[in-house]
Amino acid sequence: MEAWIDQEAKIVSFHQIEGEKILVVKDEAFWKWIRDLISRGYRLQ
Secondary structure, eight states, X not given: OEXXXXXXXXXXXXXXXXXXXXXXXXXHHHHHHHHHHHHTTOEEO
16 A cells, blocks of 8 residues: 655645655555554644
8 A cells, every 4th residue: 555745744645745755555554554643643635
């Protein structure tokens, strides 16, 4: 699974964000990773 992360705006997107980093995480760890980012103040888009 993959998501893009905008560290400056603290946004995680499931759609491409131009110029931002794409992070690919194995299926079993993906939602754990997303929950961790949310707990650190990131918003989902």
